[in-house]
Amino acid sequence: MNLEFTAEEKAFRDDVRSFIENNYPQNIERAAVQDDMSPEDMTAWHKILGEKGWSVPAWPEQYGGTGWTPTQRYIWSEENARVNAVMPLPFGVAMVGPVIYTFGNEEQKAKHLPGIKSGNTWWCQGYSEPGAGSDLASLKTTAVRDGDDYIINGQKTWTTLAQHADWGFFLCRTDPDAPKPQQGISFILVDMKTPGIEVRPIKLIDGGYEVNEVWLTDVRVPAENLIGEENKGWTYAKFLLAHERSGIAGVARSKRGVEQLKEIAQHEMLDGEPLLQDMGFATKISQLEIDLAALEITELRTLAGEQAGKGPGPESSLLKVKGTEIQQRLTELTLEAVGHYGTPDFRSFPADGSNDFPIGPDYAHSAAPTYFNMRKTSIYGGSNEIQRNIITKMVLGL
Amino acid sequence: MDFNFSDEQNMVRDGISRLVREQYDWDTRRAVIASESGWRPEFWAQLAELGMLAAPFSEEDGGFGGGAVETMLIMEEFGKGLVVEPFIPSVVCAGGFLKHAGTAAQKEEYLSAIIAGEKVFAFAYAEPQGRYDLANLTTSAKKDGDGYSLNGHKAVVIGAPWASHFVVTARTSGGQSDAGGVSVFIVAKDADGVSLRDYATVDGRRASEVYFENVSVPADALIGELDNGLPLIETVVDEATAAVCAEATGAMQVTHAMTLEYAKQRKQFGVPISSFQVLQHRMVDMFMEYEQSISMSYLATIKLDEDEATRKHAVSSAKVRVGQSARFVGQSAVQTHGGMGVTDETAVGSYFKRLSIIESEFGSVDHHMRRHVKLTAAQ
Numbered sequence: 001m002n003l004e005f006t007a008e009e010k011a012f013r014d015d016v017r018s019f020i021e022n023n024y025p026q027n028i029e030r031a032a033v034q035d036d037m038s039p040e041d042m043t044a045w046h047k048i049l050g051e052k053g054w055s056v057p058a059w060p061e062q063y064g065g066t067g068w069t070p071t072q073r074y075i076w077s078e079e080n081a082r083v084n085a086v087m088p089l090p091f092g093v094a095m096v097g098p099v100i101y102t103f104g105n106e107e108q109k110a111k112h113l114p115g116i117k118s119g120n121t122w123w124c125q126g127y128s129e130p131g132a133g134s135d136l137a138s139l140k141t142t143a144v145r146d147g148d149d150y151i152i153n154g155q156k157t158w159t160t161l162a163q164h165a166d167w168g169f170f171l172c173r174t175d176p177d178a179p180k181p182q183q184g185i186s187f188i189l190v191d192m193k194t195p196g197i198e199v200r201p202i203k204l205i206d207g208g209y210e211v212n213e214v215w216l217t218d219v220r221v222p223a224e225n226l227i228g229e230e231n232k233g234w235t236y237a238k239f240l241l242a243h244e245r246s247g248i249a250g251v252a253r254s255k256r257g258v259e260q261l262k263e264i265a266q267h268e269m270l271d272g273e274p275l276l277q278d279m280g281f282a283t284k285i286s287q288l289e290i291d292l293a294a295l296e297i298t299e300l301r302t303l304a305g306e307q308a309g310k311g312p313g314p315e316s317s318l319l320k321v322k323g324t325e326i327q328q329r330l331t332e333l334t335l336e337a338v339g340h341y342g343t344p345d346f347r348s349f350p351a352d353g354s355n356d357f358p359i360g361p362d363y364a365h366s367a368a369p370t371y372f373n374m375r376k377t378s379i380y381g382g383s384n385e386i387q388r389n390i391i392t393k394m395v396l397g398l
Numbered sequence: 399m400d401f402n403f404s405d406e407q408n409m410v411r412d413g414i415s416r417l418v419r420e421q422y423d424w425d426t427r428r429a430v431i432a433s434e435s436g437w438r439p440e441f442w443a444q445l446a447e448l449g450m451l452a453a454p455f456s457e458e459d460g461g462f463g464g465g466a467v468e469t470m471l472i473m474e475e476f477g478k479g480l481v482v483e484p485f486i487p488s489v490v491c492a493g494g495f496l497k498h499a500g501t502a503a504q505k506e507e508y509l510s511a512i513i514a515g516e517k518v519f520a521f522a523y524a525e526p527q528g529r530y531d532l533a534n535l536t537t538s539a540k541k542d543g544d545g546y547s548l549n550g551h552k553a554v555v556i557g558a559p560w561a562s563h564f565v566v567t568a569r570t571s572g573g574q575s576d577a578g579g580v581s582v583f584i585v586a587k588d589a590d591g592v593s594l595r596d597y598a599t600v601d602g603r604r605a606s607e608v609y610f611e612n613v614s615v616p617a618d619a620l621i622g623e624l625d626n627g628l629p630l631i632e633t634v635v636d637e638a639t640a641a642v643c644a645e646a647t648g649a650m651q652v653t654h655a656m657t658l659e660y661a662k663q664r665k666q667f668g669v670p671i672s673s674f675q676v677l678q679h680r681m682v683d684m685f686m687e688y689e690q691s692i693s694m695s696y697l698a699t700i701k702l703d704e705d706e707a708t709r710k711h712a713v714s715s716a717k718v719r720v721g722q723s724a725r726f727v728g729q730s731a732v733q734t735h736g737g738m739g740v741t742d743e744t745a746v747g748s749y750f751k752r753l754s755i756i757e758s759e760f761g762s763v764d765h766h767m768r769r770h771v772k773l774t775a776a777q
Contacts, residue, residue: 133736135666158737205732205740205747270529272575280764332725335754336762339529340554343755344605348598359597359607360526360553368600372751375732376740383736385676 003300005075012068013075017082023048024083037086039122039164046088046119055117056093063101063109064117070303081252089161091123092116096169099187099236103228112167112189124162126170126190126214127237129155134386136171137181137234141216143172143188145223150174150188152196152219158380162199162212165192170216175231187233189225196220204376206369207347241382242316248381249323251296257330258289264337264363275337288329295322314394317387324377324384331371338364401696403467410453410464411471415478417448422479424745431482431602437560442483446515451489459497460510466637470644470699477648480752482603484520484557488512490641492519492565494634495582499622508563508584520561521638522552522585522608523631530758530765532567532631534575539568539583539615546570546620548585548613558606559596561587566610570625582627584619585610601755602748629706636713639760640698643720646756647695650688650727653749657681657731660738660746677734684730687723694719711773714766721756721763728753 005013025044049055057073059065068076080087097116100108115121132139141154152172162168168190175184190197196219201209228236262285265276275281302315335342341360346369349359359365378384392398403411421441430438445451453468455461462468469490476485489512496509511517528534537550548568558564564585572579585592591613594606622630658681661672671677694716701712728750732739735746757763 128737131665133666134671135668138666138668203742205742205751207742211737268529269527271531280768336758336764339758339762340524341526342758343554343556343599343601345598345600359595368751368754371754372600372747373740375729375750376737378733379736379740383733385674388676 003297005071009071009075012072013079016076016079019052020079020083020085023052024085028086029084042086042089042161042164043119043122045086046093049088050118050120055088055119056097058094059097059101063097063113070307074300074303077252078255081256084256088119089122091125091160091165092121095125095240096123096189099169099227099240102239103187103236107224108189108227115166121167122161122165124159124165124168124192124214126156126159126168128158130157134383136237137185139171139173139185141170141172142176143170143174143186143221145174146220148223150221150223150226152188152190152216152221154216156214156216157202157211159199159212159214160210162192162214163201163209168192168214169227171233171237174233178231182234184231185233185237186230187227187236188221189227190216190219190221194219194221204373206373207345208369208373242313248316248377249295249299249319250327251292251299251323254292254323254326254330255296257327257334258285258292260363261285261288261330261334261337264334267361267363268337268339281333281337284333288326288333291322291329292326295319295326298322314390317382317390317394320381321378321384321387327377328374331367331374335367335371338367341365342367403471406462406464407467407471410450410468411475413448414450414472414475417444417450418475418479418481422481424480424748427480427482427602427748431598435560436598436604437483439560442515442518445483445485446513451485451515452513454489455493455497455509455513459505460513466640466699466702469637469641470695473641473644474648474695477645477650477752478652480602480649480748484518484560486638486641486645487521487557487561488517488519490638491521491634492563492584494637495565495621495630498633499582499630501618503618504584504621517562518557518560519563519565520555520558520606520608522555522558522564522566523635524553524555526551526553528553530761531575532635533577533580533628535567535569535580536574537566537568537610539570539581541570542614545614545616546583548583548591548610548615550610552608552610554599554605555608556599556603556605558587558594558608559604563587564592564608565621567627567631572625577628579625580627580631581624582621582630583615584621585613585615589613589615599755601752632706632710635760636698636709637702639713639717640695640702642756642759643691643695643698643716646720646724646753647688647692649749649753649756650684650691650723653727653731653746653753654681654684654688656746656749657684657734660735664736671734680730680734684727687726691716691720691723707773707777710769714761714770714773717761717766718763718770721758721766724753724756 028041028044046055054066056064057066057068057076061067100112129139143150143152170188170190171185172188173184174186178184196217198215200213202211203209266274268275270278299319341364344359346365452461453464457463493512496505525536539546539548566583566585568581569579570581591611593609596606599605661677662670664671698713698716701709731746732750738744739746
């Protein structure tokens with residue numbers, strides 16, 4: 001048992017830290033609400049990392065991965081969180097990329113992997129449907145073979161940032177007569193510029209637009225865009241969901257969030273003392289730090305297992321549940337900390353930027369929208385109820 | 399022991415309930431809060447016409463002889479419809495100050511106009527540095543000839559864009575957080591030196607930052623005693639806190655009902671999600687939370703007219719319970735609605751947002767827990 005980094009790992013940390021310091025684009029900060037960032041800002045760091053060869057560290061080296069150990073990848077994400085870096089979006093790098101290099105053919109790898117690495121191709125995920133959320137396998141969007149093409153019809157929803165996407169990966173039903181719903185599904189790549197695709201943004205409770213409905217009407221897609229075998233898409237989807245969950249703990253980002261919360265609590269005053277000195281509030285921050293420490297070590301244990309050759313398994317469900325609970329708790333405490341100035345809706349402030357009358361401290365403006373927005377985390381990526389069902393079945397054997 | 403309401407109280411409840419049901423469906427509210435003014439003065443006039451703005455006042459003050467129970471019944475129905483119009487700032491707060499401490503002349507000039515809906519008040523008490531401490535004031539009123547000169551900045555004044563007048567708390571002597579040296583004034587919004595920056599709030603209301611710069615306030619604008627305004631402010635804020643607790647119980651009941659309805663019609667895995675025990679138990683917990691909150695809303699309301707320590711103890715107990723329940727019920731409703739719960743397209747999100755802000759309105763759970771602890775220790 002040893003939690004210390006080795007000398008090599010410390011040297012690696014110093015290297016990546018100085019690279020980040022020297023190369024992270026000035027003035028690009030993670031916005032409180034995702035759609036307040038331009039697509040260019042969201043991909044700026046991705047593109048720089050693509051040129052450096054560091055945009056897809058977890059991939060096998062033959063496809064452009066860095067060959068870093070899980071510990072090095074952990075250090076990498078920690079160092080990026082220190083500067084609140086806007087990391088590459090997960091849809092290409094963490095989701096469809098691994099599916100393509102694991103199950104795709106050589107043409108598909110050659111066509112799609114370079115754009116994912118460079119950040120030049122924006123991907124979105126066509127999984128959920130209005131009637132298929134937690135019960136994803138009941139999805140109804142159909143792909144019917146017609147000569148060398150598939151013709152896709154249906155409706156997807158909660159498609160994150162599809163408004164900017166160049167490509168999407170879609171789960172479609174190709175065999176409506178399969179004995180089990182999971183058996184008739186295929187995994188198909190779709191050029192989002194194909195005629196028949198309509199993207200309609202959904203306004204969320206924080207007032208932002210980051211998810212969409214995607215309507216597909218007689219969308220003609222070349223059959224060569226099928227990944228792997230027809231009707232085996234569920235296998236690839238499950239593989240992808242395990243990848244999606246492994247990053248979902250968000251430890252590094254939550255640590256950064258705790259630091260920001262402490263800064264706020266240092267500024268806010270209660271009875272003439274900083275709120276941070278108040279035993280009641282400080283206790284709540286400590287509780288959060290303790291839970292986060294436990295999550296971090298649990299994630300490191302999972303990483304160590306990965307280093308020893310075990311793939312991400314049902315323990316990723318634990319990371320998802322505990323990680324999102326901590327992320328949500330953080331937003332609750334931040335909203336509590338800012339007091340009265342959590343109430344103004346910053347989206348209603350004058351657009352001309354006139355600031356004759358500042359409306360509370362800047363850090364207060366995002367507190368409520370972020371609290372509202374982050375309720376999604378216990379719903380998306382397989383709701384926390386579904387994660388508990390997975391643990392019930394896969395870990396407890398019930 | 400009697401938990402029944404009088405015939406008059408039932409009439410108030412039935413009247414306001416019908417009005418909110420008929421005129422405050424979610425789509426209408428949605429359009430109203432997105433409109434330029436953000437409220438419906440004609441709805442306010444209708445409330446006045448029906449006597450609702452008179453309900454909590456005695457007959458000699460021009461009311462119908464009611465009190466805190468009437469306010470509770472009205473606010474519970476307001477909560478069910480997420481009504482944004484400023485009953486608490488204008489009727490409960492400004493009306494409360496005048497009821498408790500207004501001179502005959504002040505009542506004649508202002509209270510009758512509040513009851514008639516002709517003057518609308520906002521309550522300018524919070525300050526950027528003060529958190530929930532009612533005595534922590536940098537706004538000052540300095541003696542100037544026969545009257546006072548008012549300077550300062552009030553934060554997040556709910557309903558200020560709709561108001562004709564403010565009740566303003568200010569320091570007339572003493573140090574920034576002293577209990578003594580606090581006074582209460584009436585200030586017209588159009589007085590020289592008053593400026594506002596208006597904005598919407600995340601829960602669908604409107605508010606302003608209000609600035610006073612050398613505002614001339616006549617001597618007869620003082621409500622209550624000079625320098626000894628804090629007990630009066632605490633009384634009125636406790637009444638407002640009880641009212642917002644009642645509003646929360648109404649909002650929680652509707653939030654629960656729509657969650658139950660959604661769970662019954664939403665099917666996954668071939669069955670309604672309401673058949674899953676984990677969701678059933680969550681909805682049972684929501685039910686128990688709002689029932690406990692209703693009880694505490696009653697307790698706070700009934701104790702408002704008792705001695706100071708009893709009143710404060712009951713109000714803080716209620717606000718802690720209600721604040722915690724509001725969070726649990728709001729979050730659970732969103733979670734049970736799944737993705738639909740985090741969109742702007744369903745009512746549940748609006749209820750969640752209002753409940754989230756109610757948590758801290760007139761003092762957060764932490765604030766009232768601290769007050770409860772101090773009161774208990776002092777007993």
